[in-house]
Amino acid sequence: MDQILNDEQKYLTFVISEIEKKVKIFKQKEAQARSDGKKVMDTFFDDFSVNMSDYSEQLETSASIHQQQQILLEKNNAYERSARELATLNRVKGRPFFGRIDFEETAKTGREKIYIGMSSFVDTKNKYLIYDWRAPVSSIYYDGRLGEVSYDTPDGKQVVDLKLKRQFLISDGQVHSYFDTKNETIGDQMLLEALQEKSSTQMKTIVTTIQREQNAIIRDTKTDLLFVQGSAGSGKTSAVMQRMAFLLYRYRGNLNSTEILMFSPNQLFNDYIANVLPEMGENNMVRFTLETFVGRRIPGFEIINVLDSWEGQFNEVSRKVVHLLGSDDFYTAMETYAEKLNRAGVKLRPIVFRGQELVSTEKISQIFYQFNQNYKLLNRLDETKKRVLNLVKSNLGRQKRSDWVSNIVESMSEEQIRELNPRNREFASSKDEYNFYANKIIDHEYKILARKIVHNYFLNIMAQYRDFLLYLGQNKEFLAQFNLSKSEWKEYLLQVGELLSHKQMTINEALPFVQLFDLLTGRHGERDIRYVFIDEIQDYTPYQIRYLKHAFPRARFTLLGDLNQEIFSFDEGKYLIDEVKQIFKNQETKVVYLPTSYRSTKQITNFTKEILSDSEHIKAFDRNGLKPRVFIGQNHKQLDQKVVEILQNEHQQDFTTAVITKTPEAAEKLAATLTDLEIDHLLIKSARQHLAKKVMIIPAYLAKGLEFDAVIAYDVSKDNFTEQYERKLLYTVCSRAMHELSVLAVKEMSPLLEKVPESLYELEKL
Numbered sequence: 063m064d065q066i067l068n069d070e071q072k073y074l075t076f077v078i079s080e081i082e083k084k085v086k087i088f089k090q091k092e093a094q095a096r097s098d099g100k101k102v103m104d105t106f107f108d109d110f111s112v113n114m115s116d117y118s119e120q121l122e123t124s125a126s127i128h129q130q131q132q133i134l135l136e137k138n139n140a141y142e143r144s145a146r147e148l149a150t151l152n153r154v155k156g157r158p159f160f161g162r163i164d165f166e167e168t169a170k171t172g173r174e175k176i177y178i179g180m181s182s183f184v185d186t187k188n189k190y191l192i193y194d195w196r197a198p199v200s201s202i203y204y205d206g207r208l209g210e211v212s213y214d215t216p217d218g219k220q221v222v223d224l225k226l227k228r229q230f231l232i233s234d235g236q237v238h239s240y241f242d243t244k245n246e247t248i249g250d251q252m253l254l255e256a257l258q259e260k261s262s263t264q265m266k267t268i269v270t271t272i273q274r275e276q277n278a279i280i281r282d283t284k285t286d287l288l289f290v291q292g293s294a295g296s297g298k299t300s301a302v303m304q305r306m307a308f309l310l311y312r313y314r315g316n317l318n319s320t321e322i323l324m325f326s327p328n329q330l331f332n333d334y335i336a337n338v339l340p341e342m343g344e345n346n347m348v349r350f351t352l353e354t355f356v357g358r359r360i361p362g363f364e365i366i367n368v369l370d371s372w373e374g375q376f377n378e379v380s381r382k383v384v385h386l387l388g389s390d391d392f393y394t395a396m397e398t399y400a401e402k403l404n405r406a407g408v409k410l411r412p413i414v415f416r417g418q419e420l421v422s423t424e425k426i427s428q429i430f431y432q433f434n435q436n437y438k439l440l441n442r443l444d445e446t447k448k449r450v451l452n453l454v455k456s457n458l459g460r461q462k463r464s465d466w467v468s469n470i471v472e473s474m475s476e477e478q479i480r481e482l483n484p485r486n487r488e489f490a491s492s493k494d495e496y497n498f499y500a501n502k503i504i505d506h507e508y509k510i511l512a513r514k515i516v517h518n519y520f521l522n523i524m525a526q527y528r529d530f531l532l533y534l535g536q537n538k539e540f541l542a543q544f545n546l547s548k549s550e551w552k553e554y555l556l557q558v559g560e561l562l563s564h565k566q567m568t569i570n571e572a573l574p575f576v577q578l579f580d581l582l583t584g585r586h587g588e589r590d591i592r593y594v595f596i597d598e599i600q601d602y603t604p605y606q607i608r609y610l611k612h613a614f615p616r617a618r619f620t621l622l623g624d625l626n627q628e629i630f631s632f633d634e635g636k637y638l639i640d641e642v643k644q645i646f647k648n649q650e651t652k653v654v655y656l657p658t659s660y661r662s663t664k665q666i667t668n669f670t671k672e673i674l675s676d677s678e679h680i681k682a683f684d685r686n687g688l689k690p691r692v693f694i695g696q697n698h699k700q701l702d703q704k705v706v707e708i709l710q711n712e713h714q715q716d717f718t719t720a721v722i723t724k725t726p727e728a729a730e731k732l733a734a735t736l737t738d739l740e741i742d743h744l745l746i747k748s749a750r751q752h753l754a755k756k757v758m759i760i761p762a763y764l765a766k767g768l769e770f771d772a773v774i775a776y777d778v779s780k781d782n783f784t785e786q787y788e789r790k791l792l793y794t795v796c797s798r799a800m801h802e803l804s805v806l807a808v809k810e811m812s813p814l815l816e817k818v819p820e821s822l823y824e825l826e827k828l
């Protein structure tokens with residue numbers, strides 16, 4: 063065994079023995095805290111006499127209860143602290159560190175050596191044996207070359223002379239090997255080993271092999287908007303997941319995981335990333351898709367997938383409409399419209415009670431507009447609420463002698479009487495008695511109405527929203543900016559009407575609906591969210607980004623995306639970055655570009671990048687594998703046979719293979735064929751399903767962000783992938799593959815593959 067390996071093994075063994083010592087201590091502490099807690103519980107009522115007869119005794123008794131509760135709470139906290147520490151120690155025990163750096167602060171201080179792991183570890187004498195990968199000094203492990211390097215500390219920049227950077231392959235308490243890196247950041251060897259691993263249904267952490275450009279993303283604390291742009295598989299999602307862990311560490315005590323929010327493309331992907339933070343010992347952040355986020359705000363409506371709607375049919379008109387609905391101008395148009403409502407046009411609903419109008423819309427409107435022009439909508443609304451509440455109160459108050467009240471009073475059951483008069487109050491006369499109950503009943507009804515009024519029941523948001531769409535249709539110039547005519551807009555309105563009548567909306571209707579509500583009611587968004595992450599930003603429209611910025615006014619944003627993977631939007635993606643900068647103007651903004659594709663082998667990346675029209679900037683990571691294979695069959699039957707053949711082959715290799723189709727219908731059809739042939743598989747039809755370690759048939763739009771050992775891109779034929787805008791979709795499909803890619807086509811392959819040189823793939827005619 064070489065001497066270095068020997069020494070490092072010794073250190074590892076020493077650290078593990080120290081960890082074990084601490085495990086013992088914490089186990090004792092945990093047991094002690096548990097038994098103390100139990101003791102407090104057992105003697106809870108023995109320690110004080112419960113005497114409620116006189117006031118001073120009552121006070122003493124409750125003070126004593128309070129004291130006991132405090133003790134119990136402390137014991138409980140002590141128990142939880144120990145349990146948490148124990149969980150961390152057990153998590154890191156087999157592999158407490160993965161890196162080491164040696165450096166000198168000054169020539170005088172001499173050489174210092176620190177080990178880096180998933181979590182800091184301090185021995186029983188309070189000496190740091192391991193530093194957390196997120197500690198300031200650990201940054202140079204990922205960042206610096208040997209020689210003079212610096213890192214940020216809360217007190218400013220620290221410069222050191224880095225003498226050694228060493229990585230370890232460790233498992234189960236054994237150092238298997240180590241690599242000393244000189245000029246590269248984290249040596250390719252370790253990264254290669256990590257990338258060669260098989261795919262999993264859960265995303266993994268990349269802590270041990272974070273690359274320099276990813277480190278910059280992870281440790282950024284200065285910018286309000288961090289825009290991470292990178293090709294497929296460049297580690298955008300991975301980097302931001304580690305960024306969340308970093309922020310939770312850096313701002314420990316001031317930042318909670320519930321103040322971090324992540325928007326992902328769909329629920330399937332949400333599931334895929336669900337384990338990364340817990341694996342790093344942190345609680346999960348809040349996760350949403352845009353649909354689930356907005357769905358909470360519109361109860362009773364179903365937010366349907368754009369693909370299932372008229373807008374998703376991608377005809378010429380729908381394309382233009384989607385462009386309009388996604389534009390920043392549309393957001394501004396809504397603001398202008400709302401501003402106009404300060405003067406006239408607010409849509410209202412009367413306050414109706416038992417079929418009778420208590421306050422008419424005319425009356426509410428009169429109140430709403432009686433305040434002077436300087437009143438903002440929010441103040442106008444607040445004042446209106448107050449006055450409407452007064453009107454309702456006095457109107458109901460006058461109904462004390464009405465039939466409905468007397469009917470209730472006369473038919474009250476014993477139980478209802480007890481409920482309304484729990485202290486069994488005596489009455490001087492039956493008139494008094496009647497008035498008492500009538501007041502209670504009216505008060506009860508008033509409260510129900512008041513709650514609705516406070517929640518803006520009298521605003522008819524739906525009618526207002528329709529009115530807004532009609533108002534927009536009047537503006538010929540505005541429509542013309544999107545090449546839309548009034549009659550085309552009408553066509554859209556008919557479709558929206560149809561959707562709304564079925565209590566459905568797509569995200570393109572839902573967000574403006576909520577925006578309108580916010581503007582009318584002066585809602586300022588969710589102020590407790592501090593960090594917002596949006597993955598696959600290329601699928602968001604400027605409108606949506608602007609809305610989300612408004613929805614989280616105190617948050618810093620990290621947006622990540624690949625402008626080459628746009629699937630739904632129709633604008634040239636390149637402009638998205640400019641639009642985003644415009645939306646975030648006057649804020650500290652940084653754009654980081656990640657060029658290297660880590661997910662796929664060199665052969666696959668070189669193939670997939672040729673699908674794009676502009677791809678010089680994409681770099682393949684030097685990991686070797688088989689060239690992608692292209693199979694051309696005469697009909698779909700031959701393709702299906704080939705799928706079966708590949709699957710049977712790859713099954714033996716223990717690969718997880720995904721057959722990715724262009725549409726959900728094609729996926730269902732293929733799955734039915736595989737069922738007939740008794741090939742075990744899982745058809746992913748909806749984002750609510752879970753991934754599994756078996757063959758998956760999955761439509762392209764659900765495969766976003768995911769990865770598989772092997773991908774079979776199904777039916778990439780001339781007739782199926784034709785349009786230019788499908789280029790990015792095809793790129794997304796093929797770039798899901800880590801180790802193997804097969805492309806299947808009927809008769810002729812898609813013209814979108816024309817640019818790929820023949821030398822980059824193996825062609826087989828079936």
Ligand SMILES: Nc1ncnc2c1ncn2[C@@H]1O[C@H](COP(=O)(O)OP(=O)(O)OP(=O)(O)O)[C@@H](O)[C@H]1O
Pocket residue numbers: 253256257266268271272273276292293294295296297298299300301624660661766767768769797
């Ligand atoms: N520094 C790294 N060390 C080890 N693995 C890495 C590293 N960076 C990325 N990877 C791996 O590369 C793959 C792709 O990463 P990730 O999914 O984060 O990329 P992405 O840019 O979000 O991709 P896409 O845009 O295609 O969804 C993952 O398997 C991830 O573990």
